[in-house]
Amino acid sequence: MPVQAPEARVANFDEVALGFDLDNALVECERCLICPEPACVAGCPVGIDIPGFICKMIDGDHRGAYDIVTEANFLPAICGRVCPQEDQCEGVCPVGDTLKPVAVGRLERWVGDRAIEEGWRKRPYIEPNDFRVGIIGSGPAGMACAADLAKAGCAVTVYEALHAPGGVLRYGIPEFRLPNQVIDEEIGNLIDLGIEIKCNTLVGRLFTIEQMLGEMGYDAVFIGTGAGSPKFMNIPGETLNGVLSANELLTRCNLMVAGRFPDYDTPLHLGRKIAVIGSGNTAMDAMRVSLRLGAEKVHCVYRRTEGESPARVEELHHAQEEGVDFQWLTAPVEILDDGDGNVRAMRCVRMELGEPDESGRRRPVPVEGSEFEFETDMVVYAIGTNANPILGQTSKLKLNKWHYIDTDENLATSMAGVYAGGDIVTGAATVILALGAGRRAARSIKEYLGIRDSDIVYRPERSGHEGALFGIDMAERNFARVHIA
Amino acid sequence: MHRQGPNTETGGGTQPRKWRPGELDAGFPIVGREDFSDTTFRLDIDHPVMAKAARPGQFVIVVMHDHSERIPLTIADFDRDKGTVTLVVQAVGKSTCEMQQLCHPGVALYGMVGPMGLPSHVSGAKKVICIGGGLGVAPIFPQARAFKEGGAYVIGVVGFRNRDLIFWEDKFRQCCDELIICTDDGSAGIKGLVTKGIEQAIEQHSDIDEVIAIGPPIMMKACAETTRPHGIKTVVSLNPIMVDGTGMCGGCRVKIGDRIMFACVDGPDFDGHDVDFDDLMNRLRRFKEEEHLALAHWKENCRRPGQERS
Numbered sequence: 001m002p003v004q005a006p007e008a009r010v011a012n013f014d015e016v017a018l019g020f021d022l023d024n025a026l027v028e029c030e031r032c033l034i035c036p037e038p039a040c041v042a043g044c045p046v047g048i049d050i051p052g053f054i055c056k057m058i059d060g061d062h063r064g065a066y067d068i069v070t071e072a073n074f075l076p077a078i079c080g081r082v083c084p085q086e087d088q089c090e091g092v093c094p095v096g097d098t099l100k101p102v103a104v105g106r107l108e109r110w111v112g113d114r115a116i117e118e119g120w121r122k123r124p125y126i127e128p129n130d131f132r133v134g135i136i137g138s139g140p141a142g143m144a145c146a147a148d149l150a151k152a153g154c155a156v157t158v159y160e161a162l163h164a165p166g167g168v169l170r171y172g173i174p175e176f177r178l179p180n181q182v183i184d185e186e187i188g189n190l191i192d193l194g195i196e197i198k199c200n201t202l203v204g205r206l207f208t209i210e211q212m213l214g215e216m217g218y219d220a221v222f223i224g225t226g227a228g229s230p231k232f233m234n235i236p237g238e239t240l241n242g243v244l245s246a247n248e249l250l251t252r253c254n255l256m257v258a259g260r261f262p263d264y265d266t267p268l269h270l271g272r273k274i275a276v277i278g279s280g281n282t283a284m285d286a287m288r289v290s291l292r293l294g295a296e297k298v299h300c301v302y303r304r305t306e307g308e309s310p311a312r313v314e315e316l317h318h319a320q321e322e323g324v325d326f327q328w329l330t331a332p333v334e335i336l337d338d339g340d341g342n343v344r345a346m347r348c349v350r351m352e353l354g355e356p357d358e359s360g361r362r363r364p365v366p367v368e369g370s371e372f373e374f375e376t377d378m379v380v381y382a383i384g385t386n387a388n389p390i391l392g393q394t395s396k397l398k399l400n401k402w403h404y405i406d407t408d409e410n411l412a413t414s415m416a417g418v419y420a421g422g423d424i425v426t427g428a429a430t431v432i433l434a435l436g437a438g439r440r441a442a443r444s445i446k447e448y449l450g451i452r453d454s455d456i457v458y459r460p461e462r463s464g465h466e467g468a469l470f471g472i473d474m475a476e477r478n479f480a481r482v483h484i485a
Numbered sequence: 486m487h488r489q490g491p492n493t494e495t496g497g498g499t500q501p502r503k504w505r506p507g508e509l510d511a512g513f514p515i516v517g518r519e520d521f522s523d524t525t526f527r528l529d530i531d532h533p534v535m536a537k538a539a540r541p542g543q544f545v546i547v548v549m550h551d552h553s554e555r556i557p558l559t560i561a562d563f564d565r566d567k568g569t570v571t572l573v574v575q576a577v578g579k580s581t582c583e584m585q586q587l588c589h590p591g592v593a594l595y596g597m598v599g600p601m602g603l604p605s606h607v608s609g610a611k612k613v614i615c616i617g618g619g620l621g622v623a624p625i626f627p628q629a630r631a632f633k634e635g636g637a638y639v640i641g642v643v644g645f646r647n648r649d650l651i652f653w654e655d656k657f658r659q660c661c662d663e664l665i666i667c668t669d670d671g672s673a674g675i676k677g678l679v680t681k682g683i684e685q686a687i688e689q690h691s692d693i694d695e696v697i698a699i700g701p702p703i704m705m706k707a708c709a710e711t712t713r714p715h716g717i718k719t720v721v722s723l724n725p726i727m728v729d730g731t732g733m734c735g736g737c738r739v740k741i742g743d744r745i746m747f748a749c750v751d752g753p754d755f756d757g758h759d760v761d762f763d764d765l766m767n768r769l770r771r772f773k774e775e776e777h778l779a780l781a782h783w784k785e786n787c788r789r790p791g792q793e794r795s
């Protein structure tokens with residue numbers, strides 16, 4: 001796929017991956033074997049009918065392709081950009097045994113972008129029922145749950161604590177990977193379905209879940225508040241100026257537009273020589289944002305090796321191209337002061353891989369006497385997150401031992417009528433898993449409210465030739481097929 | 486149905502919608518303002534739900550317009566009948582000076598979220614000293630009132646630079662059994678810092694159960710040091726730099742004893758004897774350069790408010 005050249009892109013916030021044009025997309029479609037038992041569909045957490053949409057593409061029915069994709073995933077332009085396809089559909093595609101696998105993600109993105117360009121919307125006529133559902137959090141989990149319930153005729157309100165909706169998609173993932181324009185369009189889809197989105201609402205503090213089910217008259221509640229509380233390591237020097245979490249850095253840049261200070265009010269105070277601890281997607285984003293804002297040198301400090309890095313391979317690869325210096329098998333021990341309360345340097349230790357731990361990954365152990373000092377004026381933590389405490393503090397919800405919300409396999413919590421999904425249940429995961437969880441919870445909520453799929457009456461907007469029988473959308477049956485890894 | 490049905494047209498027709506900032510919230514209307522001095526002013530914001538939910542010690546985050554910072558401000562008062570939340574703001578930098586210029590009745594704030602933070606624990610203490618200095622004078626008020634309503638004997642100690650800056654004296658007199666006013670220049674009350682007021686109160690009352698202090702970190706530190714030898718429990722309300730206020734960024738972390746806490750979700754109230762104030766004061770200097778730059782940039786442009794925004 002065409003990308004912006006590394007030298008050019010480190011100086012701008014435009015998208016790195018430029019996406020296929022129609023010709024490229026069709027060439028890619030032709031590579032698909034249209035397997036009768038497609039491995040990719042099984043590998044996709046929401047089971048998109050991948051060969052199905054590829055066939056439509058080959059037939060030249062782009063709208064049809066969009067309809068097929070959105071039956072399973074209503075955020076194709078987003079997921080096509082951010083899903084770890086190498087671990088999912090593309091990772092199991094047999095074409096990949098000998099050649100590169102079919103670039104499913106890029107095709108999905110092409111379809112999603114095409115829909116935005118053309119203004120295609122799923123805007124069916126929905127027969128309203130009398131149920132009201134409240135959704136807490138406007139990340140992918142909340143959005144997916146809201147969309148499915150709205151399509152089933154429920155009156156849905158989404159509450160978001162920040163002043164703009166989208167969750168991590170908005171405040172975390174940067175513009176050059178996922179333009180805000182794309183998020184705004186996809187959220188526009190929700191508004192079109194009649195969903196009400198209320199920002200500036202911190203549930204738990206402004207009102208509680210109990211109040212939502214009581215006075216506020218919601219029949220069910222879905223919690224998709226994300227994992228969101230950054231971890232630190234508790235090493236000396238962590239409160240010095242110049243030490244911050246990747247979440248803070250990214251929020252200042254993405255949500256608050258600190259890159260355009262002072263036209264925007266939020267400052268960042270970027271360092272010159274930046275050390276990012278961790279090597280997941282969050283770390284990659286923090287490093288690449290720092291480069292674009294003008295950092296001279298960016299280092300990645302990770303205690304394991306490249307092979308264990310949890311980032312999407314594409315992002316790791318892009319970061320390497322853009323000139324990030326990777327210090328594998330290295331862990332910080334102490335952050336050192338310049339005498340005036342700012343970061344001057346970091347003391348690190350080299351690691352080696354020892355015996356495998358419970359997760360099967362080889363545990364890194366420090367190499368005796370390998371400590372060294374590393375000059376840096378900004379240290380960014382991207383080593384994962386803890387559960388956000390607010391809903392736990394303000395309700396009787398049962399939490400698990402890591403303080404995430406405890407649910408059963410249908411995503412029901414310990415409170416009747418309250419369901420939860422996404423990062424707040426699983427811990428930090430991926431967009432598509434959150435989206436799948438939102439849909440699964442929607443299915444459970446429909447069951448809880450006694451809405452049968454056959455009661456859902458809407459005239460779907462689609463390309464015409466398939467799907468609707470007696471005004472009942474057969475595609476809605478697709479809910480039964482959703483399965484999550 | 487109580488809601489606008491979804492678009493019933495199928496096919497092309499209407500333009501698809503796209504989410505735009507500010508589109509979903511009508512904003513938060515300012516319904517009252519009073520200037521206490523040339524830097525301090527009171528704003529009443531219409532938000533009936535928050536007025537019901539707010540408890541003493543909690544704060545809000547205000548976003549004035551779509552280019553603004555998210556700035557934390559303590560809920561200085563709330564009127565559950567009128568449905569308003571009161572903030573008292575001291576203009577110290579770009580954002581607060583801009584608020585002073587632009588926030589008038591009839592204007593709506595772009596964003597206001599809260600009430601954030603854990604409510605203050607209004608203990609069953611029998612005798613308390615409530616101390617407010619600088620921008621802490623307003624926030625101490627709801628706490629003093631809550632203690633009074635809980636049946637405690639409340640000694641108020643409030644500090645100002647001089648008599649012209651004094652506000653809410655009558656409000657404090659209503660909820661305090663004793664009120665000690667301290668001014669730097671002695672133009673009203675006793676001359677000196679609030680710590681002098683605390684010492685005076687402790688001398689006169691040997692049975693003080695609890696002290697609550699809100700103000701600049703340097704003042705809270707001094708208060709904690711004043712009460713430490715007497716072993717009186719001292720609660721302070723910390724004001725580190727914040728971004729989201731929901732526990733998501735960690736920018737607000739503070740050192741409490743040997744632990745790191747997030748002031749926005751674990752606080753803002755902490756035991757003053759455990760707080761590392763030097764660390765807090767250092768972290769408040771984090772954006773010194775940018776703060777100067779922002780103020781200068783704004784002063785240059787503020788004659789044409791709104792126009793320079795692109």
Ligand SMILES: Cc1cc2nc3c(=O)[nH]c(=O)nc-3n(C[C@H](O)[C@H](O)[C@H](O)COP(=O)(O)OP(=O)(O)OC[C@H]3O[C@@H](n4cnc5c(N)ncnc54)[C@H](O)[C@@H]3O)c2cc1C
Nearest residue numbers: 137139140141161167168203225226281422423429430431
């Ligand atoms: C920097 C970064 C990069 C990432 N990159 C990728 C990637 O490339 N690919 C991928 O698949 N995944 C990626 N992820 C992970 C992915 O974004 C998350 O797994 C996913 O967004 C989780 O979705 P969610 O809906 O559970 O929660 P979130 O997206 O976290 O959304 C939760 C929302 O709820 C709101 N909220 C929280 N508490 C309350 C409350 N009390 N009241 C009201 N609202 C509340 C929050 O403000 C937030 O907007 C990345 C994550 C980060 C941080």
Ligand SMILES: Cc1cc2nc3c(=O)[nH]c(=O)nc-3n(C[C@H](O)[C@H](O)[C@H](O)COP(=O)(O)OP(=O)(O)OC[C@H]3O[C@@H](n4cnc5c(N)ncnc54)[C@H](O)[C@@H]3O)c2cc1C
Nearest residue numbers: 556557558559573574575578579580581620724725726776
């Ligand atoms: C929980 C909490 C409650 C607060 N309550 C109030 C209140 O009721 N009334 C009020 O006037 N202010 C309050 N503040 C402080 C207020 O948020 C800051 O004054 C404001 O953010 C400054 O923004 P600025 O752009 O005007 O000034 P800046 O240019 O950002 O800063 C100017 C000066 O203010 C200091 N400052 C910056 N941020 C903060 C901060 N978060 N806390 C304290 N000092 C800061 C700086 O060190 C600098 O000296 C509170 C802060 C917190 C965290």
Ligand code: SF4
Nearest residue numbers: 032033035038040093
């Ligand atoms: S994308 Fe790969 S696995 Fe999926 S149908 Fe095509 S060839 Fe088969």
Ligand code: FES
Nearest residue numbers: 730732734735749
């Ligand atoms: S302000 Fe972001 S975590 Fe407290």
